[in-house]
Amino acid sequence: MGRYIARRLLQSIPVFFGATFIVFTMVYALPGDPIRALNGERPISDSAQAALREQYNLDDPLVVQYAKYLGGLAQGDFGETFRGRPVSEILLEKFPITARLALLAFAFEILLGLIAGVLAGLRRGSFMDNLVLVSTTVVVAIPVFVLGFVAQLVLGVKLRWFPIAGVLDGWYSYALPAIVLGSLSLVYIARLTRTSLVETLKSDYIRTAEAKGLSRARVVGRHALRNSLIPVATFLAVDLGALMGGAIITEGIFNIPGIGREVFLAIRGQEGAVVVGIVTAGILIFILMNLIVDILYGVLDPRIRVE
Amino acid sequence: MSEHDPRRGRDTIVEDEEEEEARPGEGSRATSFVPAEGATAAAAAVEGGASTYQASLWGDAWRQLRKNPLFLISGALLVGFIVIAIAPGLFTNIDPAGANCDLGNSVDRPSRGHLFGYDIQGCDYYTRVLYGTRVSLTIGLLVVGFDVVIAIVLGSIAGFFGRFWDGTLSRIADIWFALPTTLAAIVFLSVVGERGLLQVSAVLIFLGWPTLMRLMRSSVLSGKEADYVQAARALGASNWRILRVHILPNGIAPVIVYATIAVGIIIAAEAALSFLGVGLQLPNISWGLMINAAQNRILSSPHLLLFPALFLSVLVLTFIIIGDALRDALDPRLR
Numbered sequence: 001m002g003r004y005i006a007r008r009l010l011q012s013i014p015v016f017f018g019a020t021f022i023v024f025t026m027v028y029a030l031p032g033d034p035i036r037a038l039n040g041e042r043p044i045s046d047s048a049q050a051a052l053r054e055q056y057n058l059d060d061p062l063v064v065q066y067a068k069y070l071g072g073l074a075q076g077d078f079g080e081t082f083r084g085r086p087v088s089e090i091l092l093e094k095f096p097i098t099a100r101l102a103l104l105a106f107a108f109e110i111l112l113g114l115i116a117g118v119l120a121g122l123r124r125g126s127f128m129d130n131l132v133l134v135s136t137t138v139v140v141a142i143p144v145f146v147l148g149f150v151a152q153l154v155l156g157v158k159l160r161w162f163p164i165a166g167v168l169d170g171w172y173s174y175a176l177p178a179i180v181l182g183s184l185s186l187v188y189i190a191r192l193t194r195t196s197l198v199e200t201l202k203s204d205y206i207r208t209a210e211a212k213g214l215s216r217a218r219v220v221g222r223h224a225l226r227n228s229l230i231p232v233a234t235f236l237a238v239d240l241g242a243l244m245g246g247a248i249i250t251e252g253i254f255n256i257p258g259i260g261r262e263v264f265l266a267i268r269g270q271e272g273a274v275v276v277g278i279v280t281a282g283i284l285i286f287i288l289m290n291l292i293v294d295i296l297y298g299v300l301d302p303r304i305r306v307e
Numbered sequence: 308m309s310e311h312d313p314r315r316g317r318d319t320i321v322e323d324e325e326e327e328e329a330r331p332g333e334g335s336r337a338t339s340f341v342p343a344e345g346a347t348a349a350a351a352a353v354e355g356g357a358s359t360y361q362a363s364l365w366g367d368a369w370r371q372l373r374k375n376p377l378f379l380i381s382g383a384l385l386v387g388f389i390v391i392a393i394a395p396g397l398f399t400n401i402d403p404a405g406a407n408c409d410l411g412n413s414v415d416r417p418s419r420g421h422l423f424g425y426d427i428q429g430c431d432y433y434t435r436v437l438y439g440t441r442v443s444l445t446i447g448l449l450v451v452g453f454d455v456v457i458a459i460v461l462g463s464i465a466g467f468f469g470r471f472w473d474g475t476l477s478r479i480a481d482i483w484f485a486l487p488t489t490l491a492a493i494v495f496l497s498v499v500g501e502r503g504l505l506q507v508s509a510v511l512i513f514l515g516w517p518t519l520m521r522l523m524r525s526s527v528l529s530g531k532e533a534d535y536v537q538a539a540r541a542l543g544a545s546n547w548r549i550l551r552v553h554i555l556p557n558g559i560a561p562v563i564v565y566a567t568i569a570v571g572i573i574i575a576a577e578a579a580l581s582f583l584g585v586g587l588q589l590p591n592i593s594w595g596l597m598i599n600a601a602q603n604r605i606l607s608s609p610h611l612l613l614f615p616a617l618f619l620s621v622l623v624l625t626f627i628i629i630g631d632a633l634r635d636a637l638d639p640r641l642r
Contacts, residue, residue: 011481018482023491029498137631141624143575145582146598146616153605153612245487249579263490264583267497275494282487 008294012287017070023279024066027272052082069276078280079273087277090262095281098251098258102243104174105182110236113186117193121228122220124198132194136187144246148180148253165255177254181247185239192235196228230300234293241289245282364557368636378632381625388622392441401434417610426600426611436614439594442587443622446504447574450511455566457516459559462523463550467531477524480517488514492576496585507586511573522565526558560637564630571626578619594619 053059060068072079078087120132139147155176156164162176200206201224209219248260259278266274372378391398417432426432465476492510499506527550530536536553544553580586581595589596594615601611 014478015481015485018479019485022482022486023494026491026494026498137627138624141571141627142616142620143578143623145579146612146620149598149602149605149612149616153609157606242487245490248489248493249583252583263493267494279487279490279494282490283485286485286487 004298005291005295008291012291016283016287019283020070020276020280021066023283024069024276025062027275027279028062028065073280078277081271081274087273090274091259091277091281094257094259094262094278097256098244098247098260100171101174101177101181101247101250101256101258102240104171104178105185105243105247106236106240108178109182109186109189109239113189114193114232116186116190117232118197118220118225120190121194121197121201129194132190136190139183139187144180144184145249145253147183148177148250151176151180152253165253174256177250177256180253181243181250184246185243188235188239189232192232193228196231197224200224200228230297233300234296237289237293237296241282241285244285364560364637368633371636372632375632375636377628378636381628381632384621384625385629388440388444388625391437392444395434395437395441398437399431399434401431416608426597432610432614435592435597436594436618438592439597439615440618440622442504442591442593443574443577443619446508446511446577447570447626449504449508450515450573451566451570453508453512454516454519454569455562457512458519458523458562459555461516462520462562463527463555465520466524466527467546467550467554473524476520480520483514483517486514489579492580493583493585496580502586502588503591504587507577507580511576515569515573519562519565519569522561523558526561527554530554530558564634564637567633568627568630571623571630574626575619575623 058065069079076088078091080086081090116132116136120126120129123129142150152164156162163173166173206219206224209223214223244259247258248263250256251258251260252264259281263275263278265271266278426435461476461480465473492514495510495513496502496507499510531554533553536549539549539553577586578593578595578598581591581593582599584599586595587593597615598612598619601608601615605612
């Protein structure tokens with residue numbers, strides 16, 4: 001197991017460098033001169049501009065800038081904005097907001113997704129099964145931002161069940177955005193659980209358990225579910241990372257001041273370091289989650305541990 | 308093959324019966340043909356059957372799809388969308404961008420003659436929404452078309468030649484997988500100054516190929532081990548011929564299935580990016596832009612949101628259902 005984890009860890013190193021380099025290159029190519037953009041009513045003197053360029057390594061070639069950035073990153077330094085604020089401070093301020101949204105969405109999709117999946121999977125072809133299949137297909141087809149608007153309009157404005165936007169109502173203000181954000185993954189969880197459960201229920205050991213005279217609840221709960229949830233568990237780990245990145249649109253609709261809005265502000269303000277910092281954090285989360293998936297697989301399914 | 312004649316004879320008869328069952332449409336022709344030929348009927352039937360009915364993956368899939376009502380409905384819808392995209396003028400006489408817009412009609416509700424009402428500029432919304440089909444469909448098909456080509460080329464190289472090529476290409480795909488798609492698309496599109504159809508498509512192509520490539524790779528990898536590929540190699544077929552004639556026709560099925568669904572995903576992605584303000588720009592006619600403009604008027608003029616959102620969702624749904632139907636039809640285990 002140790003060797004397995006070590007190998008996966010080694011494999012993710014080039015992935016990290018490659019992905020961050022692509023993003024770094026793109027941000028480097030963002031149009032406009034960020035230093036000149038700092039000019040207010042009184043223009044900054046040429047020498048001060050030159051000093052700023054020096055300070056932010058703006059005159060170095062791309063590769064050198066990237067190497068310096070990585071050097072800082074290795075010490076936990078995400079760089080600072082052109083107004084002197086450390087990027088890590090911004091990340092620490094904004095990520096918890098997005099994380100809260102993502103975690104609520106996560107809880108919502110697990111709860112409802114598993115229930116729907118199990119109900120559909122237990123009786124294939126039943127009314128419940130068809131209901132889940134049809135409703136999930138429809139949810140997949142409706143783009144998230146349309147779903148967000150409709151939910152905001154119907155549940156927030158018309159029915160007044162939820163706060164419409166913003167985060168002033170504490171956790172409750174995240175409820176509706178979380179439902180919208182989690183809806184797509186909910187579909188995948190429901191379908192994955194259903195397919196997996198249907199497969200497992202066909203296997204020999206389930207027939208043995210039934211032949212032994214175990215109750216239906218025990219056969220399903222202890223024997224079938226445990227194994228059929230392996231693919232679901234691994235999907236969940238990847239999904240938590242994807243939710244953090246996918247929250248941008250939902251944040252925009254519900255006016256939640258998380259990393260999504262920060263990315264837009266940073267792009268508009270030509271704060272390259274903030275953009276790179278946020279995307280880099282996203283890449284790190286992705287790599288971490290994938291690592292967890294691989295370890296989870298090894299723990300849950302002994303067959304995979306064999307090299 | 309067996310050396311005993313009796314057994315062989317029995318096998319062919321069984322095979323023949325199966326074929327008869329499997330082709331209700333052509334059965335009558337074959338049976339009327341066999342008696343006319345006389346005594347050597349059995350052998351002739353087998354040969355004749357083999358040439359008229361080849362149990363190809365795609366033939367079987369088509370036979371099954373023809374009977375699937377969901378596929379027929381969504382197929383008809385897709386044809387409708389394509390006609391609208393190619394010739395929106397067939398359904399409306401109004402020029403979408405032109406002088407017919409009257410600010411006096413701004414955000415008027417739907418009425419007779421103007422089924423979808425008017426947008427903020429006072430343009431006929433029905434016309435605008437119809438013309439939006441073209442952009443969505445073009446981007447969806449363009450992006451996935453290019454990505455499929457990239458996937459087939461890179462996936463075949465990685466899967467077929469293995470070792471160095473597989474290692475390199477798969478690691479590159481891993482890098483792409485690690486990019487957070489929405490974030491990356493926003494950053495990349497911010498770099499582009501003027502964003503038209505081509506620029507948005509290019510970014511989506513750039514970000515979209517790895518999943519398809521991975522599918523193609525694993526497909527080629529498993530196809531390479533098949534007996535008929537070994538047989539072709541033993542007969543001296545070249546790599547190119549083996550790939551083109553033996554591996555690709557069967558191995559491409561999962562790629563086609565996913566590509567169909569991906570068209571829907573890309574169409575939704577374009578709309579989302581345009582909605583966020585980093586996709587297409589005016590004067591392009593895009594559903595995402597329309598929904599963006601509707602954003603602040605949901606309460607007073609819900610029709611501004613309703614119609615583009617409806618068209619968008621139905622188009623995406625069409626591709627997803629066709630993809631689902633294709634998957635069921637192309638997977639022999641599900642039959």
